[in-house]
Amino acid sequence: MNKEDSFEAHRETLLGSGKTIEEAVRDVLQKRISISRENILPSSRVGIDLGADSLDISELAFDLDDEVGISIDEDFVINMHTTVADIVVAVGRAVEAWSGQIEVPCLAIAMAKT
DSSP: OOGGGSHHHHTTOBOTTSOBHHHHHHHHHHHHHTOOGGGOOTTOBTTTTTOOOHHHHHHHHHHHHHHHOOOOBSSOOOOTTOBHHHHHHHHHHHHHHHHTSSOOOOOBOOOOOO
C-alpha cells in the first residue's frame, strides 16, 4: 500500500460537514452498532472486534452514503474482517474520485461471505 492509500493519508481529510473522514466513519459505526466511540480503533475489525452482524454490515453502505454524501458503488467490500482503517481509506479514495483528484471508482460496500 502506498502513502496515498494509507490510513494516515485519508484520516484527516475534511468533508463538507466539517468532520474528518475518520470522525464520519466512527459516527456511522457508533450509530449502526451501538458501540462506544472509544472502542472504535483504526485496527478494529467491523464484525470480529466491533460486533457488527450481517445486517449491520449490509446497512453500512447506506449509512456511509448518507453521512458522506457520495453515491456508493460496488468496488469495496466490507466483511467481518474489514478494519475501520480500511473503510477510512475507501471513503477517502471515493471523496478524491468524486472531487476529481484521482480517477478511481467510488466506494462500494457489499455483503461478503466470511
